[in-house]
Each structure stands twice: as structure tokens, then as C-alpha cells.
Amino acid sequence: xxxxxxxxxxxxxxxxxxxxxxxxxxxxxxxxxxxxxxxxxxxxxxxxxxxxxxxxxxxxxxxxxxxxxxxxxxxxxxxxxxxxxxxxxxxxxxxxxxxxxxxxxxxxxxxxxxxxxxxxxxxxxxxxxxxxxxxxxxxxxxxxxxxxxxxxxxxxxxxxxxxxxxxxxxxxxxxxxxxxxxxxxxxxxxxxxxxxxxxxxxxxxxxxxxxxxxxxxxxxxxxxxxxxxxxxxxxxxxxxxxxxxxxxxxxxxxxxxxxxxxxxxxxxxx
Amino acid sequence: xxxxxxxxxxxxxxxxxxxxxxxxxxxxxxxxxxxxxxxxxxxxxxxxxxxxxxxxxxxxxxxxxxxxxxxxxxxxxxxxxxxxxxxxxxxxxxxxxxxxxxxxxxxxxxxxxxxxxxxxxxxxxxxxxxxxxxxxxxxxxxxxxxxxxxxxxxxxxxxxxxxxxxxxxxxxxxxxxxxxxxxxxxxxxxxxxxxxxxxxxxxxxxxxxxxxxxxxxxxxxxxxxxxxxxxxxxxxxxxxxxxxxx
Numbered sequence: 001x002x003x004x005x006x007x008x009x010x011x012x013x014x015x016x017x018x019x020x021x022x023x024x025x026x027x028x029x030x031x032x033x034x035x036x037x038x039x040x041x042x043x044x045x046x047x048x049x050x051x052x053x054x055x056x057x058x059x060x061x062x063x064x065x066x067x068x069x070x071x072x073x074x075x076x077x078x079x080x081x082x083x084x085x086x087x088x089x090x091x092x093x094x095x096x097x098x099x100x101x102x103x104x105x106x107x108x109x110x111x112x113x114x115x116x117x118x119x120x121x122x123x124x125x126x127x128x129x130x131x132x133x134x135x136x137x138x139x140x141x142x143x144x145x146x147x148x149x150x151x152x153x154x155x156x157x158x159x160x161x162x163x164x165x166x167x168x169x170x171x172x173x174x175x176x177x178x179x180x181x182x183x184x185x186x187x188x189x190x191x192x193x194x195x196x197x198x199x200x201x202x203x204x205x206x207x208x209x210x211x212x213x214x215x216x217x218x219x220x221x222x223x224x225x226x227x228x229x230x231x232x233x234x235x236x237x238x239x240x241x242x243x244x245x246x247x248x249x250x251x252x253x254x255x256x257x258x259x260x261x262x263x264x265x266x267x268x269x270x
Numbered sequence: 271x272x273x274x275x276x277x278x279x280x281x282x283x284x285x286x287x288x289x290x291x292x293x294x295x296x297x298x299x300x301x302x303x304x305x306x307x308x309x310x311x312x313x314x315x316x317x318x319x320x321x322x323x324x325x326x327x328x329x330x331x332x333x334x335x336x337x338x339x340x341x342x343x344x345x346x347x348x349x350x351x352x353x354x355x356x357x358x359x360x361x362x363x364x365x366x367x368x369x370x371x372x373x374x375x376x377x378x379x380x381x382x383x384x385x386x387x388x389x390x391x392x393x394x395x396x397x398x399x400x401x402x403x404x405x406x407x408x409x410x411x412x413x414x415x416x417x418x419x420x421x422x423x424x425x426x427x428x429x430x431x432x433x434x435x436x437x438x439x440x441x442x443x444x445x446x447x448x449x450x451x452x453x454x455x456x457x458x459x460x461x462x463x464x465x466x467x468x469x470x471x472x473x474x475x476x477x478x479x480x481x482x483x484x485x486x487x488x489x490x491x492x493x494x495x496x497x498x499x500x501x502x503x504x505x506x507x508x509x510x511x512x513x514x515x516x
Contacts, residue, residue, distance in 0.1 A: 119445045220440070
């Protein structure tokens, strides 16, 4: 009896060899490209490259656009997630499909669609331009909108998941004790889905930071105005590979840092 | 189920890989501005030599150059300028000598109806217009800047597009008021953009070189394709698309 228990324990402790080999291969899919990047990094030129105008401009555009997109996603995405999780209405499956669509759509297609809808001659863009004189493409707003389009689904699906797992009795109890609907939302619901919310925000921000295809298609590419880090990498790839590698390195460092720092927040929620 | 999917994908990938290396495929890396004309040349070449299948890899010349220098398997390189071909040749990646097969000029492209009332290069400095150029490092961007410099115009640029077709698309959509593209690009849209000529004094000529690559997986078929581009039939297709002939 005891003997059998020990051997089971040992088997549990030592994972199957095949699985480990496959897992290591799986990890190498992510690690090998990073090694390639590090191998090509011009370490001695790095300080000069990292403080060049192109890099600093791109960094500024990326920070502003990714934070802007995350803020808009929070303001619009949390209510959307709440409606999807809590309100029964016909066509809810279709709405959910529409929300998830940008996750699978090639971003270039998203960018083209944004251009046809919000461009100067677009469905909504044209009347908007006539009324307000506002032109969204080729502006920072264009970069933020493109990033919001591709990134907001991450927030919606994560928060919706959190809301679905939340036991509605807590909200019910708060309501019974006299809390208004807004108070319940602010004081009970949102705090209780805190980890999902943090995970959603982190993923949304990371996706917005990496956004390329929709941005270059919808917002164009101009240093200091719409050229974010990924766009700068793409352009530099064809002229100055050292700069391209330096820019890529910044993106890897920023993204990894944020994901590792926030790991406890989103690990549990996904 | 998953194992089946993976196995299926691997089998497909293996077939694709085998077709690329041992079959009679020619992979032609060609500049964006050659999109339509090379598609037509591909069809003509394939009907003349049905045993060879041409696969076009279209992109900005500098991007294609980087792919080749990084070891991407291509048989033929057709660039929109000489400097990109020189960089590939200097790296020892070109078999024999590149040949100039076509010549292009630049033109101002505006959306149909010319909403920005653009009349010439001088309008490129108007701040209220949305102006696009190609990025500095692709040939059309380099030529475009040369033209503006010769005309003594400092442009108020709103976007630098990664290749000439991306620029053309945004002009066609009416999102930009003007841009500098090749004459042949304006021809290729079949009337969806209006062209405004640039005077000979300001204009520059773009020479298009073609070459077979040293590491071409399929050298003989590559040489046959290059010969076809330089033949009378190839030249007449090029001329139909507005290219000048050397």
C-alpha cells in the first residue's frame, strides 16, 4: 500500500519525457527569435541609437497611443462586457462574434475598414469632416483608433469572463442592503473582478503597443506624428538594421517588463 | 484529432517545400510598381513555357533586397532602382550582370476630380493639403524627394508610405490630396487617379534592373524568365503599361 503510494508520487513528480520535449520545443518557438534579435544587436552603438530622434519620437507616439487606446477601451469596453455578461438579448452571440472579430481579422483589413468608415471620404468620416473639419487619418487620433480597434476585444472578453464567474449573490446582497445600482457596480462588481480587469487592461495595452497593420493602413506613417515603434521598426528594417534591432529591443523590454510585473494580476484571471 | 491536424499540416508543408525546390517554379521578387506588368508577363511566359510556373513576390525594392540579403530563396530580382540591385550584387548574390529592362518617370497623382486643386509640385508645400510621399528608403521616395528638390519645393508631408502601391491606394481613396508616384502607376489604376505631369527639368528617370540570383534554386528557369522579360514580347508588354524602354 505504502509502496504503491510512493511510486505514484514519484510518477507525479517526474513528468513524461515526451511532454517535456514537446514543451521545450514549444518554448523554443518563442525564445529562438529573441536570441536572433540579441545576436544582431549592435551593443556598442545602442546608446546612440536609443537616444536618436527617430527612436524617441516613436517611443512618445507609442506611449501616448497605447495608453489612449487602453483608456478608451476601459471606458467603452467595460460597459460592453457588462452588457454581454448580464443582459439577455436576441443576437447576443452575433454581437459577441463582432467583438471578437478583430482578434482574428488581419489588422491590415481592419485598417482598410477603418479608412473606408472614418477616412476623409468615409461613411462617417466625410460628414464628420464637413461638420467639424476633423480628419482622423494621418493624425494621433488615427493611431489611437486603430490601436483601440485591435486591442479592445482583449478587455471585453477578459472582463466578460470575470463577470460570468462572479457569483451574482454578492451584488444581490449589496442591493438588498440598500445600495443603488451604480454603487453596486463601483463598490462590489468592479472590485470583485479586479484581477480580470487588470489582466484585460494589461493585455489590451500590450496589444495596442504592438499594433502595426491597422495603424499603417489607417493612420499612415510620419515620424513624430503617427510613426509608432512598430512602424519605425518596419521602416528602419529597410534602411538601418541597427536602428530596427534597437527599436525591437525596446519593445521586447517594455512588454516583458509589464507582463512580468503584472503577472500575478493576470495569471490567475486567464 | 490535434495530432491529425498537425500531421496534415506537416504533410502539406512538406509538399509545398518540395514543390519550391525540385519543381520548375521560378520565384520572382519584383518591385511594387511592377505589379500589373509582371502579372501580365507571368501569364505570357507561362503560356509560352507551360512547364515553368512563375511565382511573384511583390514588395518595396528595399524590402525585397533585405529578404534576399537575409537568404530568402528567390530566383530573380527586379528592382525599381539601381542602388538596391548594386547592394545585392556587391554581396555576391547576383549571377552574371544585371540588365536594365525598363525605364520609368515620375508623375503627380491626385484623386479623381482633383479636390485639392493641385496644379504642380509647388502645391506640395501647401500646409492645408494632405500630402503623401513614399518613405525615403524605397526608390519612389528617393526619386520623389529628388524631384521636389530640383523644383526647389519643401513639401508639407503628412505620411510616408512603405511602398508606392500603399501611397497610390490612399490617393485613390481620396484620403490624400496629392503624392508623387510613377507614370506607370497612374496608368495602372485605369482612371481612378488623375496624373499631373512633372516637367522634364524637374523629373528624374528610374531605371529598372533585373538579374538572376546566385543562390537561385532554379537557375535555368530563372534565366529563361529574365530572357523573356528582355525579349520583344516582354518589351511590348512593358510598353503597353507605360514603361519606357532602354
